[in-house]
Amino acid sequence: MPKDQASVLLEILSQGLKRYAELSTQKFLGDRTGYVGLSDVGRAMECMRATVAAKLSPGEGDDHDTNADQMLATLRRHLTLQRGHCFEDLVGHALSAHDLLLMRQLEIEIIHQGTPLRAHLDFVLVSPTPVPTVRILECKSAQRLPDALYTSYETQVYGQVGLLYAAWNTKAFSLRDATGRVCSSRLTFPELCQASLGVTLPNRPEDVDLQAWVLCLSMTDGKAFGPYVAHPAMLEMCLKTASALWAHVTACREGQGDIDSLPTASGCHGLCGYCDWNADCPKFRGEEHPDWEGDLRTLFTLKAKKQALEETIQEREEAIRTACALSHTNHAWIRAGGYRCKLAQQNGRYSLDMERLRQEVTALTGSASEAEQLLARCRTRGQPTTRLLVRAMRATPEATDPTVASSFATAN
Incomplete structure (x- = not known):
């Protein structure tokens, strides 16, 4: 059955965004299967299996447009991914408007105990006055701003600031221009700042005010998390995770490892439903009831x-x-045909400030441990409940149609 022109146009956009993402990754990040990135480290902290699978077969777990629903799912996915890049460009324009000295996509490349590791920093701001100052700014996009930063994001930014500090005087730093061409390669960080920005920085990172921040942006709001500073224990955790990830990738490539034996995300992880590799994930193994598919599809669609x-x-x-x-x-009613509306003030709900209560009880009893015991005796838990989880599995990889763009002009 021929596709209508509207569907073909959306499919052109969907496949175009996928191809654009592939080209951009190749241009600015290179072959990501050949090294461990800090975003990989953050992801591995949540699910090692999915991270290794992405290294072994990049792109194969992506959506494949075998029907209209899957095509729209692919489009939504890549619009979400590109939203982050659009926000990053906006942040770049905002920072440039202040004439700040900055570098975009600073690359740090090291080999740690046989593991090739690269960090790509969205923005690095440098100032020689009033004291030598360096700020790392990592941009993240979200539909709704989180109350606390995700573990994977914190791991990534701790790795960034830790690597910058540790590799300060090693020739591990490179910089690309807007086209992806390497314009400065294999310099120390002070050398790179001198060559790219004309700024002289101390040879010791201890003499620099070095912080990292994460800027989360939604379509209507923003929130900053930080500061993060170089922490030896956090850097060591990042390096150990990177080494473990690379060891698993190497073992699987050489046929000595089983990807299904690797750790997966624990509990009802919110990202499992969007994972490219969830179709055959051992975490979801169970009984087969193909006759339930119609009811589950209906429920999933309704939700x-x-x-x-x-x-x-x-x-x-x-x-x-x-x-x-x-x-x-002045909060009066507004008539609109058969309807009316107004803004009405309502009393706020009563709530119990547990921290304030803990302080008051501690002051009355004179003992923090007694206060905790008293609060524990007054604490109750409701009866356990059951929750129905319905998730769509990712499509099995199939070849996409290379003629979709050319068919738009003649589609009926």
Whole structure:
């Protein structure tokens, strides 16, 4: 059955974004199967199996557009991935508007106990005054801003600041221009700052104010996490994880390792449903009931529609709330045909500040341990409940249609 032009156009966009991502990775990051990146280290902290699988077969776990639903899933996925790159460019424009001295995509390359390791830093800001200062800024995009930084992000940024500190005076630093061409290679960090920015920095990282920050951005908000400073124990953890990851990759390539024996994400991890390698993950092995597929597909679709509807309701409610606030009606009713609305003040809910209570009880009893015991005696837990988890498995890899772009002009 021929595809309609609207579907073909979306498929062109979907496959184009995939190809653009592949070209950009090759241009700025090189062959990622040949080294361990710090984002790989962060990912391995959550799921070693998925990280090793991505190193062994990059791209094979990606969505393949065998039907319209999978094509749209691929499009949403790559729009989300490219959103991060768009935010990074916006941050770059904002920093440049202040005439700050900065480097983008600074690369640190080392060999640690036989493990090839590379770090790519989104932004490095440098200032010689009033004291020598270096700031690492890592950009992350999110649909909703997290209350606390994810473990994988913290691992990555600790690795960045730790490697910069440890490799300061080694010729491990390189820089590329906007086209991906290497413009400075194999310099120490002070040498690179002198060559690229004309800034003279001390030869000792101890004499520099060095911090790292993570900037999380959504479409409507932003949040900064930090500062992170060089910490020997955190760097050692990153290096050990990188070595373990590379050992697993090497063993699997040589046929001496079994990828299904590697650790997977524990518990109901939120990213498992989006993992490229979840179709045959041993974590989800169980009984086969193919006759349930219709009911599960219906439930999965309804829940997705519910989420989309809730997001639409929230957006529309915020728009009308803003309109009411700007109408200067002093919380009076606003008539609109057969409907009416107004902004109404409601009393806040009572809540118990546990930290404040702990302090008060400690002050009354004069003992922190007695206060904790008293609070423990008053603490109760509700009855356990069951939760139905429904996730879509990733599609089995199949060849994509190379003629999709040329078919758009003639599609009916």
